[in-house]
Amino acid sequence: MKTKQRLWVVFVLILVTAPISGSPTLSSPPAPAKHRSLLHAGWKFRQVGKTDWYPAEVPGCVHTDLLKNKLIDDPFFRDNEQKLQWIGKTDWEYQTSFSVGPEILKLQHIELVFAGLDTYAQVFLNESLLLEANNMFREWRVDARSLLKPGQNNLRVLFRSPINEVLPLMAKINYQLPSPNDQGEKTSPYTRKAPYQFGWDWGPRFVTSGLWKSVALEAWDAARIENFQIVQKEIKNGVARLTATVEVLATSEMETTVLVDNQTTRGPAVRQQIKLRPGVNRVQLDLVVNNPSLWWPNGMGEQPLYTFQARLVRGGESLDQSAIRIGLRTLELRQKPDAWGKSFEFVINGVPVFAKGGNWIPADIFPSRISRDRYRQLIESVRDTNMNMLRVWGGGIYESDDFYELCDEMGIMVWQDFMFACSMYPGDSEFLENVRQEAVDTVKRLRHHPSIVLWCGNNEVETAWAHWGWKQNLPAKLWDDYKAIFHDVLPSVCAALDPSRPYWPSSPSSNLEEDADSQRMGDVHYWGVWHFALPFTDYEKQLPRFMSEYGFQSFPQIETVNTYTLPEDRDIQSPVMLAHQKHPRGNQLIREYMLRDYPQPKNFESFLYVSQVLQAEGIKVGAEHLRRIMPRNMGSLYWQINDTWPVASWSGIDYFGRWKALHYYARRFYDELLISPHEADGKINIHLVSDRQKSVPAQLRLTLMDFAGQKLSETNTDVTVEGLQSKIYQSVIKADLLRSQDPKKVFLQCDLLVGGKFVSSSRHFFAVPKDLALTKPEITTLVSPTKNGFLITLTTNAFARDVYLSLGQGDGFFADNYFDLVPGRKVEVEFKSSQPIKLEALRRNLKVRSLVDAF
Numbered sequence: 001m002k003t004k005q006r007l008w009v010v011f012v013l014i015l016v017t018a019p020i021s022g023s024p025t026l027s028s029p030p031a032p033a034k035h036r037s038l039l040h041a042g043w044k045f046r047q048v049g050k051t052d053w054y055p056a057e058v059p060g061c062v063h064t065d066l067l068k069n070k071l072i073d074d075p076f077f078r079d080n081e082q083k084l085q086w087i088g089k090t091d092w093e094y095q096t097s098f099s100v101g102p103e104i105l106k107l108q109h110i111e112l113v114f115a116g117l118d119t120y121a122q123v124f125l126n127e128s129l130l131l132e133a134n135n136m137f138r139e140w141r142v143d144a145r146s147l148l149k150p151g152q153n154n155l156r157v158l159f160r161s162p163i164n165e166v167l168p169l170m171a172k173i174n175y176q177l178p179s180p181n182d183q184g185e186k187t188s189p190y191t192r193k194a195p196y197q198f199g200w201d202w203g204p205r206f207v208t209s210g211l212w213k214s215v216a217l218e219a220w221d222a223a224r225i226e227n228f229q230i231v232q233k234e235i236k237n238g239v240a241r242l243t244a245t246v247e248v249l250a251t252s253e254m255e256t257t258v259l260v261d262n263q264t265t266r267g268p269a270v271r272q273q274i275k276l277r278p279g280v281n282r283v284q285l286d287l288v289v290n291n292p293s294l295w296w297p298n299g300m301g302e303q304p305l306y307t308f309q310a311r312l313v314r315g316g317e318s319l320d321q322s323a324i325r326i327g328l329r330t331l332e333l334r335q336k337p338d339a340w341g342k343s344f345e346f347v348i349n350g351v352p353v354f355a356k357g358g359n360w361i362p363a364d365i366f367p368s369r370i371s372r373d374r375y376r377q378l379i380e381s382v383r384d385t386n387m388n389m390l391r392v393w394g395g396g397i398y399e400s401d402d403f404y405e406l407c408d409e410m411g412i413m414v415w416q417d418f419m420f421a422c423s424m425y426p427g428d429s430e431f432l433e434n435v436r437q438e439a440v441d442t443v444k445r446l447r448h449h450p451s452i453v454l455w456c457g458n459n460e461v462e463t464a465w466a467h468w469g470w471k472q473n474l475p476a477k478l479w480d481d482y483k484a485i486f487h488d489v490l491p492s493v494c495a496a497l498d499p500s501r502p503y504w505p506s507s508p509s510s511n512l513e514e515d516a517d518s519q520r521m522g523d524v525h526y527w528g529v530w531h532f533a534l535p536f537t538d539y540e541k542q543l544p545r546f547m548s549e550y551g552f553q554s555f556p557q558i559e560t561v562n563t564y565t566l567p568e569d570r571d572i573q574s575p576v577m578l579a580h581q582k583h584p585r586g587n588q589l590i591r592e593y594m595l596r597d598y599p600q601p602k603n604f605e606s607f608l609y610v611s612q613v614l615q616a617e618g619i620k621v622g623a624e625h626l627r628r629i630m631p632r633n634m635g636s637l638y639w640q641i642n643d644t645w646p647v648a649s650w651s652g653i654d655y656f657g658r659w660k661a662l663h664y665y666a667r668r669f670y671d672e673l674l675i676s677p678h679e680a681d682g683k684i685n686i687h688l689v690s691d692r693q694k695s696v697p698a699q700l701r702l703t704l705m706d707f708a709g710q711k712l713s714e715t716n717t718d719v720t721v722e723g724l725q726s727k728i729y730q731s732v733i734k735a736d737l738l739r740s741q742d743p744k745k746v747f748l749q750c751d752l753l754v755g756g757k758f759v760s761s762s763r764h765f766f767a768v769p770k771d772l773a774l775t776k777p778e779i780t781t782l783v784s785p786t787k788n789g790f791l792i793t794l795t796t797n798a799f800a801r802d803v804y805l806s807l808g809q810g811d812g813f814f815a816d817n818y819f820d821l822v823p824g825r826k827v828e829v830e831f832k833s834s835q836p837i838k839l840e841a842l843r844r845n846l847k848v849r850s851l852v853d854a855f
Contacts, residue, residue: 033319035107035219039098039155043211048091048158059368061118061210062092062159075365076645077564079579081204085184088207089163095156098217100148107219108251110145112155116213119193120160126153135192136212137398137419137438139445144217159209166190177478178470179423181395189423192434195395196362201583202640202649204365212368220320223250223276227444228310228322230287232330232500235349240292240328244285246310250276257313258283263323264306265289294349295327295450297388298411299672299691303327305408305450327408327450333502341520342513344545345634346389346413346453352724354627354691355413355635356670357382357389358652359549362396365644372402377657378642379403383410385667390414391507391548391637394459395421398442407451414451415548415637417507418442418490420458424470427481432489439493447498455494455503457486460525462506463516487512507548523635525549529618533592539622540678544633547626551639551650552593553586554615554662555608559811560654564646570604581648590614590648597768599855606854612661613802613851615650616818619662623669624676627689630726636670638662661802661818668760673721675700675752677764682734684764686750688719689726696721696754700730703749704737707774707799709823712741721752738766745773747799749822763820774801774852779821783843789832790842796821800850805829808845810837821850 045056045065054069066072066087073080104110112130114123117140123131125147133140166187170176177189183199184207199205227247234241244260254276261269270285293304309323332347346353363370363378382390390407392399394417407414418439425431446452465471465479486505494503505511510522517524524544528534530552539550555561561570561577569576572587581587594601594614601607619638626636643655652663669676673696674689686700700719704712719729737748743766752760765772777798784791789812794803800821805814812833821827833842 033107033221033317034224035104035217037217039096039112039215039217041096042098043094043096045092045094045210048093053095056094056210058094058096058211058215059116059213061208061212061366061368063087063206063208064366064369065210075204075206078566078569078576081206081579085205088184088205088209089161091161091164092159092209093156094159094211095154097152097154099152100150100217102150104217104219105148105150107221108145109143109221109224110148110217110219111141112144113216113218114140114211114213115215116211117157118159118208118210118212119162119191120165122158122160124154124156124158127156135434135438136194137192137442138434139441157211162191162193162207162209163187175475177424177426178464178468178474180468181422189425192419192438194362194367194397194419195421195423196644197365199582200395201586202647202651203361203582203644204647206365208366210368222252222254222314222319223248223256223312224320225249225310225312225322226280228308228324229444230308230324230326230448232326232328235292235294235328235330238291240289242287242289244287244308244310246283246285246312246322248276248281248283248312250278250281253277254314256319258285259311259313260285260287261309262287262289262306263309289328292328295329295408296411297348297353297413298383299386299388300348300351300353300411300693303409303411303450324448325405325408326448329450331453331501333454333504335521340543340632341518341545342522343631343634344522345631348413348453351693352631352634353388353413354630354724355389355415355546355637356627356691357387357391357412357637358641358666359393359551359637359639360390360396360399360641361393362399362644363642364655367397367400370400372406374657375400375402375406378653379406379410379412381653381657381659381663382412382641385663386670386672387666388413389453389635389637390641391456392416393421393640394419394456394507398446401445404446404449404451408449412451413453414449415454415456415507416446416452417456417459420461420485422460422464424461424465424474424478425481425485427477427484432484435485436489436493439490440497443493443497447501452501455490455498455501456507457490457503457505459507461486462509462512463525466516519544521545523548527551529622530589533589535596536593536618536621539618540625542625543629544626546635547622547633548635548637549639550619550622552615552618553583553590553648553650554611554660555590555648556643556646556654556660557612557658557806558605558608559806560646560656560658561608563656572604572607577648580646583648586648593618597770599770601854609804609849610851610854611648613818616661616665620665620669623666624674624678624687627669627674628676628678628687628726630689638666659813659817661804664816664818668762671760673698673752673754673759675750675760675762677748677750677762679734679764684732684734684737684748685728686730686732687726688721688729688752690721690723692721692723694723696723698759699753699756701749701751701753702730702732703751704741704746705749705799705822706741706746707772709798712746713737734766742773743767744771769801769851774799776852777821777850779803779848779850781843781846781848783839783846785839786830789830790839792829792831792846794821794827794829794848795825796823798823800852802851803827804849805831806847806849807842808847810835810841810845812837 043056044053117133119136121133188198259271311321523546646655672691676687700717703714748764777800782793815830
């Protein structure tokens with residue numbers, strides 16, 4: 001392709017907008033002189049060298065196409081994964097045809113636009129080579145006009161095996177780039193493809209190929225808008241000052257008009273006549289929004305969004321238009337020296353934010369299957385558990401626009417990794433240029449989202465070089481290659497294209513100021529709990545500035561396990577269950593931790609249930625500690641939110657969207673007001689943590705009870721919970737509290753009330769669960785219909801720990817679950833069924849169990 005000269009012509013205008021009522025001042029524009037059609041129909045595929053073609057779905061991948069044509073069995077069922085590894089070592093071919101009419105051929109430019117080619121692809125148009133691609137994450141746009149013909153045109157894409165492509169290159173190198181999670185030939189570091197598809201310690205190995213994103217034909221004549229950006233310059237004294245940048249690609253000199261308007265406030269558009277020159281013309285317009293409504297993280301305020309539109313007009317004809325949606329907010333990653341080292345906190349609209357959330361991995365091993373509805377269900381689950389941040393982990397994918405739009409709408413801040421994880425990478429000029437263009441495409445696509453608050457270079461590469469033996473055993477040039485990518489190429493792209501957001505080189509990192517795992521500055525991943533089998537209480541010894549990873553595994557519910565097993569497989573050590581446990585010591589570690597605190601579960605299903613309680617209780621220890629030590633620590637992102645297939649993993653939500661115990665617990669330990677009792681030095685210290693900006697008058701109630709529900713003592717204390725703080729509001733000497741009581745037969749009920757209503761509750765136990773003198777409770781349920789489902793009211797005659805509601809048949813969502821039931825207090829739970837269900841059927845199918853039922 002010919003390289004076009006790029007001319008930068010800058011015009012600056014000022015547009016003042018203010019919220020007004022009524023209709024917009026601009027009439028609806030005519031349709032632009034630009035054509036775009038998706039080429040998603042009529043695709044077929046075959047294995048290279050074979051004759052039979054089969055229907056294919058675009059967007060999609062070869063694995064899903066094989067499955068839909070019943071050429072392979074379900075990749076997730078039993079141990080089918082290992083039987084399907086041949087697919088990633090095979091070349092595949094896709095083909096379709098499309099018609100081009102004379103009205104399209106009249107236009108000067110006709111381009112094929114591939115939003116995602118996975119990965120090593122040759123594109124042929126009418127059997128002439130049009131494009132060669134080598135990066136799953138890039139958009140590929142190519143001028144196809146010279147190869148098109150009137151009527152039918154043939155489009156063929158040849159995908160070479162991502163594994164076989166790299167093996168000859170690896171054979172020429174006298175060292176191996178480390179990639180410990182690659183479960184095959186270790187080719188993944190050389191390929192710009194989603195790392196997790198090569199296998200991980202929670203995911204399968206399915207090395208895909210295919211057209212995984214949209215394919216479109218775009219035709220235009222004189223000029224088109226190549227990019228549209230709104231840059232926020234300042235929000236001060238009730239005024240937001242913005243700059244709109246419109247990049248226009250023109251084929252020749254021409255007189256045009258650029259218009260930009262705020263479609264949310266419906267104010268007047270600004271327009272300017274400009275003379276375009278061949279190449280890229282960059283037009284800047286200064287905008288002002290009076291009395292802007294600010295975007296806030298979830299729990300701190302609303303998430304108003306503004307839509308801006310740019311139009312390119314010539315002689316009354318609309319040549320092109322582009323719209324983006326933004327949020328107005330200030331952002332700072334505050335890193336200032338203090339008594340503990342250097343802070344690491346996100347500040348939104350001038351307010352420090354304690355980041356509460358978790359790590360996000362792709363919601364499917366085959367990402368083209370992730371629909372907007374599925375994204376919505378997952379991100380609503382994040383919002384509804386009081387989270388305000390997701391870290392998009394660097395071993396997955398840059399998520400679809402749907403993901404970021406929903407995070408914008410729901411106030412979920414996004415820590416965005418670039419797609420590099422747990423490996424060293426090449427540093428040759430071709431690889432670096434490929435990475436640079438990947439970053440350009442990604443930053444330009446995502447930079448208008450207010451939810452994104454950080455660009456991060458990679459996952460765990462800095463710490464791996466220092467602590468995983470790589471520095472001692474690999475060529476020193478690999479560290480130079482590392483710095484070329486993560487301290488030069490990526491930060492340079494971010495600085496040039498999105499200077500308003502901070503860049504951070506790795507996670508964890510100290511930005512090379514100290515050790516990568518330093519707890520004095522930067523962010524920390526802590527895995528002493530789990531990988532080194534340290535007790536959950538070791539979380540309380542960690543004093544980081546921002547904890548961006550920590551976690552513990554559990555199994556999914558029996559309903560999920562049933563989808564990938566046969567009855568004979570339902571044993572923790574069966575080959576099929578081990579095939580869905582990707583950590584080599586996973587089942588052993590779960591059992592080891594479990595038997596420290598709990599008796600041996602009585603059966604398989606009980607083991608699944610107790611594993612979830614174990615996980616939830618362990619992460620609660622860590623999360624509450626991290627919140628108690630704020631502002632020293634200002635982030636708690638546990639590993640992980642979701643799953644990429646049905647598996648035993650660190651997730652709080654399983655592959656099918658079912659909440660595990662951890663996710664229900666998270667709604668409590670991430671609540672904006674938290675009561676957190678903690679035993680230390682013979683005292684029970686009652687911490688209150690607030691994420692509210694203002695102080696709150698409240699009542700602190702401490703009740704010592706036995707498991708039959710008898711109150712042994714009670715105190716009520718009026719307190720003022722200070723905003724954005726954590727501190728001890730009351731301390732009780734343990735010996736004075738217990739006196740002559742048997743610590744195995746009592747517990748301390750801790751409640752925080754605001755306006756007479758319970759806003760946070762917790763219980764402190766004086767022994768581990770297996771030593772508590774719990775009796776089997778009699779739990780009573782009352783089920784009544786509501787407008788949107790059913791209301792289940794539960795009461796008990798004796799303390800019931802981790803009450804779990806499920807259905808014997810059917811499925812649905814319980815608004816609360818894995819909760820403690822205290823005698824004398826009712827708990828009301830809303831239930832929505834996945835399928836229509838009658839009241840009597842729900843009453844019959846409702847199953848209620850508590851912890852004692854598992855043993």
